[in-house]
Amino acid sequence: MTFTLLARCPKTGQVGIGIATYSICVGLYCNGLRGNVGATMSQAFVNQGNNPLALRLLAQGYTPQRVLDDLKANDPNHEFRQIAVIDRLGRVAASTGTKNRGWAGHQVGEGYVAMGNVLAGEKTVTAMAKAYEAASSLSFERRLLAAIEAGRDAGGQSGVDGHLTERSAALMVYGDYDHAEIDLRVDLHDKAVEELRRAFEEYDQYRGYYKERSKNPKDAIPQYQFVAELQKRQQEAAQ
Amino acid sequence: MTFSLIGRCARTGRLGLGIATFSLAVGGRCEGVAANIGVCKTQAFPNRTNDPLGIKLLAQGYLPKRVMEMFAANDTEHSYRQIAIMDRDGRIEGHTGPGCRGWAGHKEGKDCIAFGNGLVGPQVLDGMIAGFLEKPDDALEYRLMRAIEGGRDAGGQGTPDAHRPERSAAIKVVDRRDYPDVDVRVDVHPTAVAELRRVLEEFKLYEEFYRGRDTDPSKAIPQDVFVKELEARRRVRA
Amino acid sequence: MTYTILGRCARTGRLGIGIATFSITVGRYAHSIRSMVGVTVSQANANENNNQIALRLLDQGFGAQAALDHLKSNDAYHSYRQIGVIDRTGAAVGYTGKNVRGWCGEMVGENYVSTGNGLRGQHVVEAIAKAFLAEPDADLEHRLLMGIEAGRDAGGQGNATTHRTERSAALLVYSRDPYPDIDLRVDLHEKAVDELRRVYVEYKQYEDYYRARGEHPRGAPSQEAFMTTLRKAS
Amino acid sequence: MTFSIIARCPTTRRLGLGIATFSIAAGGRCEGIRHGVGICKTQAYINRGNDLLALQMLEQGLSPAAVMKSLEANDPDHEFRQIAIIDREGNACAHTGSGPRPWAGHHIGDGFVAFGNVLAGPQVIDGIVKGFLAKPDDELEFRLLAALEGGRDAGGQVGGDGHLPERSAAIFVVSEPDHPDIDARVDLHPEAIAELRRVLEEFKIYEVFYRDRGYRPDLAMSQAEFVATLSKRA
Numbered sequence: 001m002t003f004t005l006l007a008r009c010p011k012t013g014q015v016g017i018g019i020a021t022y023s024i025c026v027g028l029y030c031n032g033l034r035g036n037v038g039a040t041m042s043q044a045f046v047n048q049g050n051n052p053l054a055l056r057l058l059a060q061g062y063t064p065q066r067v068l069d070d071l072k073a074n075d076p077n078h079e080f081r082q083i084a085v086i087d088r089l090g091r092v093a094a095s096t097g098t099k100n101r102g103w104a105g106h107q108v109g110e111g112y113v114a115m116g117n118v119l120a121g122e123k124t125v126t127a128m129a130k131a132y133e134a135a136s137s138l139s140f141e142r143r144l145l146a147a148i149e150a151g152r153d154a155g156g157q158s159g160v161d162g163h164l165t166e167r168s169a170a171l172m173v174y175g176d177y178d179h180a181e182i183d184l185r186v187d188l189h190d191k192a193v194e195e196l197r198r199a200f201e202e203y204d205q206y207r208g209y210y211k212e213r214s215k216n217p218k219d220a221i222p223q224y225q226f227v228a229e230l231q232k233r234q235q236e237a238a239q
Numbered sequence: 240m241t242f243s244l245i246g247r248c249a250r251t252g253r254l255g256l257g258i259a260t261f262s263l264a265v266g267g268r269c270e271g272v273a274a275n276i277g278v279c280k281t282q283a284f285p286n287r288t289n290d291p292l293g294i295k296l297l298a299q300g301y302l303p304k305r306v307m308e309m310f311a312a313n314d315t316e317h318s319y320r321q322i323a324i325m326d327r328d329g330r331i332e333g334h335t336g337p338g339c340r341g342w343a344g345h346k347e348g349k350d351c352i353a354f355g356n357g358l359v360g361p362q363v364l365d366g367m368i369a370g371f372l373e374k375p376d377d378a379l380e381y382r383l384m385r386a387i388e389g390g391r392d393a394g395g396q397g398t399p400d401a402h403r404p405e406r407s408a409a410i411k412v413v414d415r416r417d418y419p420d421v422d423v424r425v426d427v428h429p430t431a432v433a434e435l436r437r438v439l440e441e442f443k444l445y446e447e448f449y450r451g452r453d454t455d456p457s458k459a460i461p462q463d464v465f466v467k468e469l470e471a472r473r474r475v476r477a
Numbered sequence: 478m479t480y481t482i483l484g485r486c487a488r489t490g491r492l493g494i495g496i497a498t499f500s501i502t503v504g505r506y507a508h509s510i511r512s513m514v515g516v517t518v519s520q521a522n523a524n525e526n527n528n529q530i531a532l533r534l535l536d537q538g539f540g541a542q543a544a545l546d547h548l549k550s551n552d553a554y555h556s557y558r559q560i561g562v563i564d565r566t567g568a569a570v571g572y573t574g575k576n577v578r579g580w581c582g583e584m585v586g587e588n589y590v591s592t593g594n595g596l597r598g599q600h601v602v603e604a605i606a607k608a609f610l611a612e613p614d615a616d617l618e619h620r621l622l623m624g625i626e627a628g629r630d631a632g633g634q635g636n637a638t639t640h641r642t643e644r645s646a647a648l649l650v651y652s653r654d655p656y657p658d659i660d661l662r663v664d665l666h667e668k669a670v671d672e673l674r675r676v677y678v679e680y681k682q683y684e685d686y687y688r689a690r691g692e693h694p695r696g697a698p699s700q701e702a703f704m705t706t707l708r709k710a711s
Numbered sequence: 712m713t714f715s716i717i718a719r720c721p722t723t724r725r726l727g728l729g730i731a732t733f734s735i736a737a738g739g740r741c742e743g744i745r746h747g748v749g750i751c752k753t754q755a756y757i758n759r760g761n762d763l764l765a766l767q768m769l770e771q772g773l774s775p776a777a778v779m780k781s782l783e784a785n786d787p788d789h790e791f792r793q794i795a796i797i798d799r800e801g802n803a804c805a806h807t808g809s810g811p812r813p814w815a816g817h818h819i820g821d822g823f824v825a826f827g828n829v830l831a832g833p834q835v836i837d838g839i840v841k842g843f844l845a846k847p848d849d850e851l852e853f854r855l856l857a858a859l860e861g862g863r864d865a866g867g868q869v870g871g872d873g874h875l876p877e878r879s880a881a882i883f884v885v886s887e888p889d890h891p892d893i894d895a896r897v898d899l900h901p902e903a904i905a906e907l908r909r910v911l912e913e914f915k916i917y918e919v920f921y922r923d924r925g926y927r928p929d930l931a932m933s934q935a936e937f938v939a940t941l942s943k944r945a
Contacts, residue, residue: 001462012724013886022462023449025442028422036747036888045456046449052417061530061889066551080456088887089526101461118461159463172267176724176747176799178291178772183267185424188438199427203263210262217284217319217338223240223261224403292772313777478934500921500934502914505894522928523921529889557928578933641935656759660739662896665910676899680736687734687757694756694791694810700712700733701870 001102001157001164002026002043002082003116005128005147008090009140010111014181015039015086016173018144020166020193022118022157027170027185034059035174038087040067044100044117045080047071054085064093082106084113102158109133114147120155120163127154141173141182145200152193166192171200182207205230240341240357240396240403241265241282241321244367244386247329247350248379253420254278254325255412257383259405259432261357261396266409266424273298274413275327279306283321283339283356286314293324303332310334321345323354341398348372353386357403359394366393380412380421384439391432405431410439421446444469478579478595478634478641479503479520482605482624483561483569485588486617491658492516492563493650495621497643497670499595499634504647504662511536512651514565517544521559521577521594524552531562541568559583561590579636586610591624595641597632604631618650618659622677629670643669648677659684682707712812712875713737713793714827714862716839717750719801720851721822725892726750726797727884729855731877731904733829733868738881738896745770746885749798751778755811755828756791765796775804793817795824812870820844825858829875831866838865852884852893852915856908863904877903882911916941 002021009016015033019026019041032040032051038058042050050071057067064085072078072095079097082104086092090111096104105122106115107129114128131150135143148169157164169192173182184199186192206226213220241260247253256272258265258280271279271290279293289310296306303324311317311334319338323345325331331352333345343356348368355363370389371382387408396403408431412421423438425431445465452459479498485491492510496503496518509528510516515535519527527548534544541564549555549572556574559581563569571583571590581594584606591606608627609620625646634641646669650659661676663669683703690697698706713732720727728744730737730752743751743762751765761782768778775796783789783806791810797803801822807815817826818836825839842861843854859880868875880903884893895911897903917937924931932940 011722024445025423025438027424028419031418045452045459047453048416048418060533061526062551063553065553077456099456160461161463164463177287179270179287180267184264184426185266186426187424188441199264202427206263213284214286215316217316220284222340224401288772288774295771312780313773315776501917502895502910504896505891508890508894522924522931525890525922525925554928576928654759655763656742657739661736662738662898664896665913676736679899683735691757691759694788697756699812699871701872701875 001118001159003114003119003124003128003148003151003156004041004043004084005112005114005132005144005151006039006041006084006086007112007132007140007144008039008086008088010090012140012175013088014140014173014175016140016144016171016182017041018148018169018171019043020148020152020156020169020196022159022164022167024168025187026168027172027187030170030172033172033174033180035176035178036088038064038085040083040085042071042081042083043115044082044097044104045077047075047077047081050075050081050083054083058085058087063087064091068093068095082115082117084115086111086113114151116151116157118157118159118164120158123154124151124156127151141171141200144173145171145197148193149197165190168192169196171196240355242353242355242358242363242367242387242390242395243280243282243323244351244353244371244383244390245278245280245323245325245331246371246379246383246386247325248382249329249350250376251379251414252327253379253412253414254327255379255383255410255421256280257387257410258282259387259391259395259408259435261403261406263407264426265407266411266422266426269409269411270294272411272413272419274415274417274419277303277324277326279322279324281320281322282354283336283343284316284319286316286320289314289320289322297324297326302326303330307332307334321354321356323352325352341396351386353390355390355396357396359397359399359402362393363390363395366390380410380423380439380443383410383412384436387432388436404429407431408435410435478593480593480596480601480605480625480628480633481518481520481561481591482609482621482628483516483518483563483590483592484609484617484621484624485516485563485567485569487567487588487613489617489652490565491617491650491652493617493621493648493659494518495625495646495648496520497625497628497633497646497673499641499644501645502664503645504664507647507649510649510651510657512653512655515541515544515563516651517560517562518590518592519548519558519560520592521574521581522554522557524548524554524558527552527558527560535562535564540564540566541570545570545572559592559594561585561592563588563590593628593634595634597635597637597640601628601631601633604628618648618677621650622648622674625670626674642667645669646673648673712829712868712870713754714825714830714835714839714859714867715752715754715795716823716825716843716855716858717744717752717795717797718823718843718851718855719797719799721801723851723886724799725851725884725886726799727851727855727882727893728752729859729880729882730754731859731863731867731880731907733870733875733878735879736898737879738883738898741881741883744883744885746888747799749775749796751794751796753792753794754826755793755808755815756788758786758788758792761786761792761794769796769798774798775802779804779806793826793828795826797822797824814869825862827862827868829868829870831869831874834865835862835867838862852882852895852911855882855884856911859904859907876901880904880907882907
């Protein structure tokens with residue numbers, strides 16, 4: 001019970017993930033992104049060793065299909081996993097094991113994978129892919145966010161007793177550095193995707209300030225002053 | 240303004256970081272927690288390259304003290320950073336540059352270092368250390384939770400005239416695996432430490448279930464069924 | 478269509494490649510040597526990622542054959558590739574996929590791989606190998622260039638009825654340093670192998686001067702002054 | 712006697728290096744460029760270890776200024792070097808020691824460094840900068856080429872006996888760690904920059920064909936067929 005859009009930005013080479021699920025604290029599992037190496041995600045019955053192993057294989061230069069083959073050969077429970085792998089050139093491989101629960105599947109596109117399990121149906125996955133493609137003029141992180149919102153709006157997850165809400169969600173993007181360019185999470189919430197959008201829009205207004213403060217601390221205004229000015233601007237805009 | 244504590248469990252060797260701050264989404268800027276290597280956290284005016292660099296240097300075998308010297312040489316704005324480093328053996332180094340704003344400082348305790356800036360005073364660090372040491376046999380994530388609660392209850396961030404709430408908070412714990420054991424976060428919330436306690440308590444209820452799904456998926460029950468059983472147990476207890 | 482000689486000097490352990498082809502700027506595919514580790518080439522519909530993958534595997538201690546096996550299993554289109562690998566022990570392997578065009582194949586021995594595709598015939602790779610082996614005590618760069626020239630003189634690229642000229646060529650040799658000893662290129666020329674020889678002859682006169690100038694800049698003569706001594710000597 | 716530019720494209724994050732000089736085969740001494748890491752280029756009196764050493768430090772996350780300090784501490788002849796460094800984010804740092812022959816200097820711009828020695832004067836650096844900034848939306852390789860042409864047209868290199876022609880030139884652009892995007896060179900030519908433009912423009916015609924035949928060789932036409940389509944188009 002998860003739906004995910006994993007991608008490489010064709011313009012910048014950034015790699016990123018948008019993910020939402022009924023499980024809590026899903027961001028814990030999203031450790032499969034590394035700039036100039038690739039992106040990978042193991043979900044459904046998560047094998048937590050998969051992402052670090054896949055990244056090491058991608059760093060060697062193995063193709064996504066070969067990485068997937070290695071993960072399979074290394075895991076007696078492979079059929080329970082749902083896995084996507086993208087390399088630094090944007091080549092893609094994905095697998096949805098036969099023992100995933102509910103409706104489960106993936107759609108592969110150029111430089112991205114939309115995938116999910118315990119879903120309302122295929123429509124959740126196709127809606128994510130469509131929204132990601134349609135948003136090609138937006139920034140990479142907004143495309144990822146648009147994709148999981150579309151997945152939610154298309155019905156999202158459906159369990160034993162019907163619809164399951166998103167209780168956790170995450171949005172992560174990596175570029176050339178070892179640290180994330182964006183790493184936002186909602187770990188436990190009734191409407192985690194809405195909450196993630198709220199957190200993103202709020203955080204987005206701080207990004208420039210945080211970056212500048214790090215580069216040029218001498219001239220940085222205190223954060224509470226920045227927040228006061230921001231709130232003033234927001235009130236003025238509202239009026 | 241931020242208050243944090245890096246701690247090590249002497250029994251198990253697990254390493255972890257607890258952090259709370261007025262800034263948003265601070266958990267997304269905590270990549271310097273590495274299994275079998277150590278913990279490095281730069282705050283106040285953080286430069287994002289410090290922590291990954293610190294981890295690489297620790298992995299090569301440099302001591303925390305030497306890593307700090309290399310930070311100083313690498314960074315023209317070192318005097319604006321607040322940095323704490325702990326290696327896998329529990330060796331500690333702290334740095335609070337004079338450019339950090341408000342009351343700022345760091346303090347070592349047994350198996351831990353507390354550090355913060357923009358605080359109401361040194362009592363916040365004492366509150367954190369006391370919280371960390373309160374139940375030394377507990378799992379490290381609970382000790383870190385108690386540490387940041389102790390910091391909050393000692394006054395947290397702000398000045399005598401103006402208290403600043405915690406808007407984001409996070410706890411990260413690593414063991415031997417190359418992914419974290421515990422990694423819980425609150426990114427935007429008016430009382431982030433209280434919310435983090437709620438997330439952590441809930442996560443601990445799921446931890447075994449999630450691990451079982453990984454190691455032996457054929458025996459795992461569906462999560463919605465698990466949640467229903469959980470709720471039933473809760474009702475019985477209530 | 479390309480012909481290539483990979484070589485390792487048994488005396489010094491130096492590693493090198495000489496390559497000539499109808500394609501342009503072939504030197505961009507020849508960043509395929511790591512000093513004291515190995516040399517490799519991927520050509521004919523080159524998979525540009527192969528070289529670095531092979532070098533990483535050789536660096537970890539895999540032998541030439543194991544590295545080649547990895548490359549094949551990692552590539553859905555390996556039947557379209559032509560690959561050569563020499564490891565640090567001098568063990569050499571060559572591979573020509575069944576979908577490579579024209580006459581294609583290789584001659585492989587200890588410390589060398591002579592390989593090509595779109596060639597006039599088997600005799601081209603034989604001529605390259607023979608010339609490379611002719612002067613085992615000479616410098617590796619000389620032996621590689623002799624190999625390439627022998628390939629050209631044996632007919633080079635084309636088929637029974639047509640000949641294709643060499644439009645680009647490159648010569649690289651690594652010694653112990655992480656950067657090349659020799660790195661010479663012709664990217665677009667009607668007779669790229671002839672031009673490579675011209676560049677090589679000219680460069681060889683400057684080689685020691687360039688090295689000394691970097692290592693001992695104090696008191697180094699200017700390049701103009703150095704050229705005056707060159708002219709006087711000749 | 713060299714003029715060069717290193718730069719990062721802010722929209723695509725590609726890194727690139729352009730160089731032109733009287734020395735021959737200068738492109739064979741440019742190993743200090745790696746995607747996702749940065750660029751270091753040492754010239755004037757080159758110590759070949761410098762650039763790769765700098766890349767290793769940049770990869771660890773050290774800043775260009777700290778890397779420069781380490782290079783200085785590591786080299787008794789630092790004063791004879793001219794060095795430019797740029798990291799993966801475009802932060803730049805440059806050093807022109809007192810040793811390089813006049814006129815020598817550098818200009819640090821937003822995400823790029825123009826630098827040279829044995830030049831006609833500071834107007835050469837201005838010409839490089841102007842050429843680079845002329846069409847900011849062009850692909851990085853063409854901006855680098857325009858920069859070199861700007862330096863040439865502003866007077867280029869002047870030695871003891873007057874103007875010195877560019878005899879070698881090169882352009883490198885990377886967007887992937889394992890192989891270059893653009894790697895075009897002229898090693899020995901009386902008008903190396905003009906020849907480099909010819910090579911680069913020709914390469915751009917082949918670029919997509921070469922790439923795609925590597926990715927999907929099963930769908931690729933032969934190069935002879937491709938060349939035939941070119942002459943038809945012309």
